[in-house]
Amino acid sequence: MINVQNVTKTYKLSKQQKKELQTTAPSINAVNNVSFQCQPGKIFSLLGPNGAGKTTTLRMMSTILSPTQGDIEICGHSVKTSSEAVRRKIGFLTGSTNLYDRLNPGEIVEYFGKLHEMDSKKLAERKDMLFTGLGIHEFSKKRIGQMSTGMKQKVSIARSMIHDPDVVIFDEPTSGLDVITANSIIDLIRQCKTEGKTVIFSSHIMSEVDLLCDDLAIIAKGELIYNDSMENFREQNKSTSLTEAFINIVSQSQQSITA
Numbered sequence: 001m002i003n004v005q006n007v008t009k010t011y012k013l014s015k016q017q018k019k020e021l022q023t024t025a026p027s028i029n030a031v032n033n034v035s036f037q038c039q040p041g042k043i044f045s046l047l048g049p050n051g052a053g054k055t056t057t058l059r060m061m062s063t064i065l066s067p068t069q070g071d072i073e074i075c076g077h078s079v080k081t082s083s084e085a086v087r088r089k090i091g092f093l094t095g096s097t098n099l100y101d102r103l104n105p106g107e108i109v110e111y112f113g114k115l116h117e118m119d120s121k122k123l124a125e126r127k128d129m130l131f132t133g134l135g136i137h138e139f140s141k142k143r144i145g146q147m148s149t150g151m152k153q154k155v156s157i158a159r160s161m162i163h164d165p166d167v168v169i170f171d172e173p174t175s176g177l178d179v180i181t182a183n184s185i186i187d188l189i190r191q192c193k194t195e196g197k198t199v200i201f202s203s204h205i206m207s208e209v210d211l212l213c214d215d216l217a218i219i220a221k222g223e224l225i226y227n228d229s230m231e232n233f234r235e236q237n238k239s240t241s242l243t244e245a246f247i248n249i250v251s252q253s254q255q256s257i258t259a
Contacts, residue, residue, distance in 0.1 A: 039198065045200075046219065112159045
C-alpha cells in the first residue's frame with residue numbers, strides 16, 4: 001500500500017530560474033500538499049501534463065527525493081525515516097534510468113538480485129520467469145550497448161522487479177516503444193495486479209490508462225485536482241473521450257489556479 005500524506009516538494013530558485021519563470025519568489029513548490037492512497041491488487045494511474053509534478057511525486061515515493069513537508073508511507077515504512085526499508089519493498093521503473101553498456105541482461109539482473117540479497121535459487125527462478133514473460137532470453141547474451149530502446153526497456157523492467165517487490169512504480173513504461181514491446185509490458189503490469197501488488201502507473205497514453213487502471217489522480221501545477229476511481233471518472237465523463245475529459249479537467253483547474 002502507498003499512503004501519500006500532505007506531501008510538498010519545494011525548490012529554491014536561482015536568478016536565472018526566476019528570470020525564466022518571471023517571478024521574484026525565492027522558491028517554487030513542484031508538488032503542493034498532495035494526498036492520495038494506492039491499494040494492493042489495484043492499478044493506480046497518476047496523470048498530469050508535462051511539468052505537473054508527477055515525476056517529482058514518483059521520485060519521492062522511490063526515495064530518490066525527500067519531501068519538504070508531509071510524508072509517504074510504503075507498506076508502512078516512511079520514505080523520510082525508513083528509506084532503506086522502502087527501497088526493499090519497491091520496484092521503480094523510469095525512462096531516465098541508464099543501464100551499463102558493457103554488461104548483458106543476465107549480468108545486470110543478477111547483480112541487482114544480489115544487491116537485494118536474494119538466494120541463488122530464487123534469483124535464478126525469478127530471472128527465468130521475467131526473461132520468459134518479457135522475451136529477453138533471445139537476446140540475454142547481447143551487450144546493452146548493442147540493444148534497441150525496446151530491449152533496454154525490457155531489461156530495465158526485469159532489473160526493477162527481480163526482487164519480487166510488493167509495490168511497483170512505472171513512470172512512462174511504454175514511451176517510445178513499438179506495439180509488440182509495449183504490449184508485453186502491459187501484460188506484465190496486469191500480472192502485477194493479479195499477484196496482489198500495489199501498482200502505480202504514470203502515462204500520457206490515455207488508451208493504456210483506460211485499459212489498465214482502477215483508480216486515478218490528476219496533478220496540474222503541483223496541485224492534486226482529481227482523485228477517484230476510474231469507474232467514476234468514466235461515469236462523470238460519458239459524453240466525452242477520456243482524453244477530452246482529462247484536457248477539460250486540467251484546463252479548468254489551471255484557470256482557477258491562475259484566477
